[in-house]
Amino acid sequence: MSDKEQTLSIIKPDAVERNLDNEIKEIFKNNGFQIVKEKKIQIEKSEAEKFYNVHQTKPFYNDLCAYLSSGPIVVMVLEKENAVLANRELMGATNPNDAQEGTIRKKYGISIDKNSVHGSDSLENAKIEINFFFKD
Numbered sequence: 001m002s003d004k005e006q007t008l009s010i011i012k013p014d015a016v017e018r019n020l021d022n023e024i025k026e027i028f029k030n031n032g033f034q035i036v037k038e039k040k041i042q043i044e045k046s047e048a049e050k051f052y053n054v055h056q057t058k059p060f061y062n063d064l065c066a067y068l069s070s071g072p073i074v075v076m077v078l079e080k081e082n083a084v085l086a087n088r089e090l091m092g093a094t095n096p097n098d099a100q101e102g103t104i105r106k107k108y109g110i111s112i113d114k115n116s117v118h119g120s121d122s123l124e125n126a127k128i129e130i131n132f133f134f135k136d
Ligand code: UDP
Pocket: 055, 060, 064, 093, 094, 112, 113, 114, 115, 117, 118, 119, 121
């Protein structure tokens, strides 16, 4: 048995642009996630830089931040038992080419950068990321 957790999920611009947001939300619901908060927004590049600051030394950082701010995204708080890990499993590997069958990135991801979804990688980061987008 484990407790319910919350994690942050983002449907990235490549998926929103292809009108896949409702389909992807259905996948979360069908896998037992409750979408407790959601909003469709477009962020500034400076906000993307803050959100992805853990990656600031990576060669892909600039392109990643430009990309996340390039179009509308859907930001969601997902709730389920073991939500952080369950969401990472449902998303699949960062590179859609390496993602397992049945995962969101395998199904919809275009490339390692346009990989359709973001998900928090730990409970600690989930709290930080939820607070980043949903400060109540
Ligand atoms: N990314 C990229 N090139 C890389 C590695 C990562 O463009 O070589 C992008 C990709 O969109 C990924 C994001 O940077 O989703 C964050 O990278 P991370 O390693 O945290 O992967 P994730 O947690 O999203 O699976």
